[in-house]
Amino acid sequence: MYKRQETRDKRQGEVVILGAGMAGLSTAYHLQNNYSLYEKEAEPGGMARTIDKDGYRFDYDGHLLHFRDEYAFSLISDLLDGNLAPHKRNSWIYSKGSYTRYPFQANFYGLPKDVIKECLVGLIRARLNLVNVYGKRDLNGNFDNWIRMTFGEGIAEHFMLSYNKKFWTVEPKELVCDWLDGFVPVPAIEDVVTGAISSSTKPYGYNSRFWYPVKGGISEVVDGFLQKTSNLHVNKKVVTIDQHRKEIVFEDGTIKGFKHLVSTIPLPELWKILVNIPDKVKEAFSRLRHTSIFVVNLGIKRDDVTDRHWVYYPEESIAFYRTGFPTNFSMDVAPSNRTSLYAEISYSDNKKIDKEKAIRDTVRDLKLLGIICREDEIEVCQPIDIKYGYVIYDSNRKSAVQTIKNYLQRFGIHTIGRYGSWSYMSMEDVILEGREMARCLLTS
Numbered sequence: 001m002y003k004r005q006e007t008r009d010k011r012q013g014e015v016v017i018l019g020a021g022m023a024g025l026s027t028a029y030h031l032q033n034n035y036s037l038y039e040k041e042a043e044p045g046g047m048a049r050t051i052d053k054d055g056y057r058f059d060y061d062g063h064l065l066h067f068r069d070e071y072a073f074s075l076i077s078d079l080l081d082g083n084l085a086p087h088k089r090n091s092w093i094y095s096k097g098s099y100t101r102y103p104f105q106a107n108f109y110g111l112p113k114d115v116i117k118e119c120l121v122g123l124i125r126a127r128l129n130l131v132n133v134y135g136k137r138d139l140n141g142n143f144d145n146w147i148r149m150t151f152g153e154g155i156a157e158h159f160m161l162s163y164n165k166k167f168w169t170v171e172p173k174e175l176v177c178d179w180l181d182g183f184v185p186v187p188a189i190e191d192v193v194t195g196a197i198s199s200s201t202k203p204y205g206y207n208s209r210f211w212y213p214v215k216g217g218i219s220e221v222v223d224g225f226l227q228k229t230s231n232l233h234v235n236k237k238v239v240t241i242d243q244h245r246k247e248i249v250f251e252d253g254t255i256k257g258f259k260h261l262v263s264t265i266p267l268p269e270l271w272k273i274l275v276n277i278p279d280k281v282k283e284a285f286s287r288l289r290h291t292s293i294f295v296v297n298l299g300i301k302r303d304d305v306t307d308r309h310w311v312y313y314p315e316e317s318i319a320f321y322r323t324g325f326p327t328n329f330s331m332d333v334a335p336s337n338r339t340s341l342y343a344e345i346s347y348s349d350n351k352k353i354d355k356e357k358a359i360r361d362t363v364r365d366l367k368l369l370g371i372i373c374r375e376d377e378i379e380v381c382q383p384i385d386i387k388y389g390y391v392i393y394d395s396n397r398k399s400a401v402q403t404i405k406n407y408l409q410r411f412g413i414h415t416i417g418r419y420g421s422w423s424y425m426s427m428e429d430v431i432l433e434g435r436e437m438a439r440c441l442l443t444s
């Protein structure tokens with residue numbers, strides 16, 4: 001039980017928002033007034049922050065803007081006031097000693113001939129075995145089955161299963177498919193054949209185009225929100241939420257009452273600060289699983305490293321699952337004649353990491369791949385450890401999240417955002433969720 005302090009604020013009419021990441025900022029922006037926004041860190045932005053180091057600007061991890069929604073596009077364009085440039089994706093996969101274009105399932109050109117044959121034959125067999133396969137998802141089945149049914153054995157074995165195991169840190173058969181929506185493109189067979197006999201540049205998937213600020217890093221979007229919101233309190237870590245009393249206690253001892261509380265705090269962290277939770281809800285919290293991401297950001301004293309935006313690496317022998325090159329998103333993120341790059345490594349309870357070794361292995365593999373030359377100077381190394389990376393979509397997730405949300409809603413607590421909704425959400429998704437949250441509160 002927390003110790004009561006005298007600094008209390010019992011104004012219960014306003015909405016209390018916890019966490020000034022994109023979800024919290026968007027909720028505040030759309031409420032317009034009668035809210036207070038609290039953030040535990042010294043600066044807002046959450047996952048969408050940018051670190052300045054020795055002339056480089058490193059986002060927490062590659063953070064690109066993809067738009068499926070017109071409102072989100074116009075809002076962010078407005079917040080950035082012209083400081084936004086479109087890019088056509090130039091992304092690749094490195095496997096079996098060669099580079100092919102992303103997505104693998106539509107671009108075998110350049111792979112060894114026997115691999116191309118296995119992938120094509122597997123795909124044709126899969127399509128023949130299935131009625132009405134285009135875009136159909138076996139949403140009740142597991143991800144491993146879905147991959148084999150949709151793409152066939154060749155694509156499954158040569159890319160999909162190994163990449164996804166490396167990325168999710170668990171076997172694809174442990175995953176369900178309700179996160180797939182648009183994330184894994186399913187090409188038509190004609191396009192697959194074109195991509196097997198030529199280097200096809202046909203755009204696929206939700207991220208075939210992206211936008212990025214011309215000046216500054218992704219935190220420019222955060223700054224845009226800050227221009228149009230108020231009542232933000234930083235260095236205000238919530239240490240207890242007494243849902244029964246409808247009171248929040250901050251680390252500095254102050255207490256605040258609430259009627260409606262919007263929390264974007266990751267659910268496993270929320271579990272630690274709620275009081276007297278029923279066993280059924282505790283059990284639901286205990287079933288949540290996630291990956292963490294260790295990001296090795298490097299500043300290289302050379303400017304012609306690559307014109308690629310990012311590259312995927314399905315093979316376990318390579319330390320990272322993806323590299324990205326922010327100086328190809330914007331020249332403004334590094335001093336002139338320099339390259340900024342990041343390498344991402346997944347880990348979890350299922351797959352441990354030695355972070356010092358991960359940095360050494362990353363540099364070793366970048367050199368082996370010829371991305372960094374022996375004579376290149378690495379002038380900056382800025383590792384960033386992201387505790388909550390991706391939610392693991394196993395068969396427990398959906399019901400566990402529902403149980404938690406239903407319980408908290410009884411006390412006027414709404415959990416939103418990527419880690420409050422415990423789902424695979426982009427910046428656009430959480431911004432829209434914040435708008436919807438504000439709408440519900442304004443009409444309640």
Ligand SMILES: Cc1cc2nc3c(=O)[nH]c(=O)nc-3n(C[C@H](O)[C@H](O)[C@H](O)COP(=O)(O)OP(=O)(O)OC[C@H]3O[C@@H](n4cnc5c(N)ncnc54)[C@H](O)[C@@H]3O)c2cc1C
Nearest residue numbers: 019021022023040046047063064237238417418425426427
């Ligand atoms: C590796 C990686 C790459 C990604 N790449 C992209 C991309 O390219 N494009 C894209 O659109 N999206 C990307 N995303 C997703 C994007 O980062 C998120 O959707 C979005 O930033 C989440 O915002 P949020 O507000 O929901 O959560 P967060 O950003 O996590 O915000 C939650 C906030 O709550 C605060 N908080 C936590 N505990 C407390 C407490 N006790 N008291 C007070 N405050 C607290 C935190 O400090 C934080 O500021 C990526 C995510 C990851 C992990």
